[in-house]
Amino acid sequence: MAEVVETGVPGDVGRHPRTPAVDPPVLVVDDLVVEHRNDRTGEVFRAVDRVSLRIGAGESVAVVGESGSGKTTLAMAATGLGPRGGGDIRLLGHPLHATSRSQLRRLRPDVQVVFQDPHGSLDPRQSVRSGLRELRSLQPERTSWIGDADLLGRVRLAPDLLDRYPHQLSGGQAQRVCIARALLMRPRLIVADEPTSGLDVSVQADVLALLRQIRATTGAALLMISHDLAVVRSVCDSVHVMYRGRVVEAGPCETVFGTPEHDYTRELLAAMPGARWRSRR
Numbered sequence: 001m002a003e004v005v006e007t008g009v010p011g012d013v014g015r016h017p018r019t020p021a022v023d024p025p026v027l028v029v030d031d032l033v034v035e036h037r038n039d040r041t042g043e044v045f046r047a048v049d050r051v052s053l054r055i056g057a058g059e060s061v062a063v064v065g066e067s068g069s070g071k072t073t074l075a076m077a078a079t080g081l082g083p084r085g086g087g088d089i090r091l092l093g094h095p096l097h098a099t100s101r102s103q104l105r106r107l108r109p110d111v112q113v114v115f116q117d118p119h120g121s122l123d124p125r126q127s128v129r130s131g132l133r134e135l136r137s138l139q140p141e142r143t144s145w146i147g148d149a150d151l152l153g154r155v156r157l158a159p160d161l162l163d164r165y166p167h168q169l170s171g172g173q174a175q176r177v178c179i180a181r182a183l184l185m186r187p188r189l190i191v192a193d194e195p196t197s198g199l200d201v202s203v204q205a206d207v208l209a210l211l212r213q214i215r216a217t218t219g220a221a222l223l224m225i226s227h228d229l230a231v232v233r234s235v236c237d238s239v240h241v242m243y244r245g246r247v248v249e250a251g252p253c254e255t256v257f258g259t260p261e262h263d264y265t266r267e268l269l270a271a272m273p274g275a276r277w278r279s280r281r
């Protein structure tokens with residue numbers, strides 16, 4: 001894969017021109033509470049309970065926990081895409097409670113979400129190429145830095161896939177297209193919500209390797225949501241362990257997985273093949 005792409009800007013290799021040392025955090029979540037109301041019974045359920053987290057520029061932070069622990073609710077609230085109850089969120093320096101819809105729309109390109117089901121995220125009536133064309137027409141200045149074929153190269157897809165429709169793509173290919181669409185915006189934060197859970201085991205590792213590489217080459221921060229410790233371990237620096245809406249333990253992956261303090265973290269580790277923490281390096 002070519003590392004240097006045609007951009008018209010000398011020396012530009014697609015890396016976001018920001019450095020962690022001087023930039024403010026991309027996301028600060030303080031004491032977030034999100035409640036869901038059951039429309040039928042009227043019952044209120046607290047899906048996220050006083051969660052705090054912080055992601056610095058270029059950092060890679062995971063939220064791990066079993067299904068139903070509130071991970072997606074947290075991620076959607078934190079990025080302004082889902083409901084938010086109490087607490088404070090600063091996204092790219094903007095306090096969400098004081099950010100208008102139009103301001104939020106302007107922030108949107110900077111925060112890209114990759115979902116679990118890639119086919120569900122793509123318009124079935126659009127070829128890959130026409131989907132990219134549409135994105136470019138919405139954000140012409142933002143997206144002119146790279147051509148379609150080079151963009152696909154970045155996610156290790158051949159250019160002939162540009163003329164395919166989503167149903168003509170495998171799960172792994174479709175997820176790479178979703179990642180390419182996110183990259184096109186040169187985001188400062190990529191949120192990946194179970195990005196490999198819907199894929200065949202055989203391609204999961206490739207997609208994770210791709211996310212690692214994207215982190216290294218673009219400088220974007222990553223919020224990785226997963227129920228799978230192995231996924232977290234392979235991509236992230238630090239981890240928040242979520243259990244029934246709460247963060248029960250947080251810290252660098254090495255610490256949390258190496259010397260887990262909470263019973264739930266130990267359970268998660270015990271359920272993992274090859275249970276003991278091993279450094280990925």
Ligand SMILES: Nc1ncnc2c1ncn2[C@@H]1O[C@H](COP(=O)(O)OP(=O)(O)O)[C@@H](O)[C@H]1O
Binds near residue numbers: 047065067068
């Ligand atoms: N829109 C919603 N309305 C009502 N309950 C919801 C809604 N979304 C999620 N929930 C509930 O909130 C809890 C957390 O869900 P979710 O954030 O999707 O967890 P996770 O992503 O960890 O699997 C679950 O019990 C789920 O059933």
Ligand SMILES: [Mg+2]
Binds near residue numbers: 071
């Ligand atoms: Mg989820």
